[in-house]
Amino acid sequence: QVQLVESGGGSAQTGGSLSLSCAASGDTDRMFWMAWFRQAPGKEREIVAAIYLTTAETYADSVKGRATISRDSAKKTLYLQMIRLKPEDTAMYYCAARRLPGGRWNDVAQYNYWGRGIQVTVSS
Numbered sequence: 001q002v003q004l005v006e007s008g009g010g011s012a013q014t015g016g017s018l019s020l021s022c023a024a025s026g027d028t029d030r031m032f033w034m035a036w037f038r039q040a041p042g043k044e045r046e047i048v049a050a051i052y053l054t055t056a057e058t059y060a061d062s063v064k065g066r067a068t069i070s071r072d073s074a075k076k077t078l079y080l081q082m083i084r085l086k087p088e089d090t091a092m093y094y095c096a097a098r099r100l101p102g103g104r105w106n107d108v109a110q111y112n113y114w115g116r117g118i119q120v121t122v123s124s
Contacts, residue, residue: 002026002113004095009118016085016122022078022095022115032101034071034078037108038091038120045094047106049080058105062088085122092117 008020020036035050049059049069057069068081078095096111103110 002028002031002097004097004113004115006093006095006115006118009093009120011121011123012085014085014087014122014124017081017083018085018120019082020080020093020095020118020120022080024076024078024097028076028097030099031097031113032099033105033111034095034097035105035111036069036078036080037094037096037111038089039094039117040088040091043091045108047108048093050105051078052101052105060106087122087124089120089122091120093120 003025005023012018033052036048037045038048039045047060049067051057051069051071054071066082066084070079094117095115097113098111
């Protein structure tokens with residue numbers, strides 16, 4: 001079993017910044033991909049950023065240049081830092097992980113493990 005627990009969400013102003021963390025526990029061996037997704041009310045869950053092991057990062061176009069994903073394998077923790085926040089960044093943010101090394105990095109269906117999510121609200 002794998003457990004993922006997000007922390008660090010909350011409210012921010014437009015133009016501000018936020019930091020999210022995701023602590024993993026349980027059988028986390030060979031968790032090749034970890035990612036952040038988000039879901040706004042009435043919208044589908046979408047990728048924000050993903051990281052393969054600790055070095056290969058990829059980002060959605062909507063956050064490219066504003067987001068940084070990182071991973072500390074020793075601490076079993078995934079991070080997301082975002083700057084220049086926009087109201088459209090408002091969403092529930094989810095941490096996700098999978099053991100599948102190949103496949104599409106941005107496909108919700110290919111992630112096996114999910115956190116419960118944490119709310120981020122950006123006000124104008």
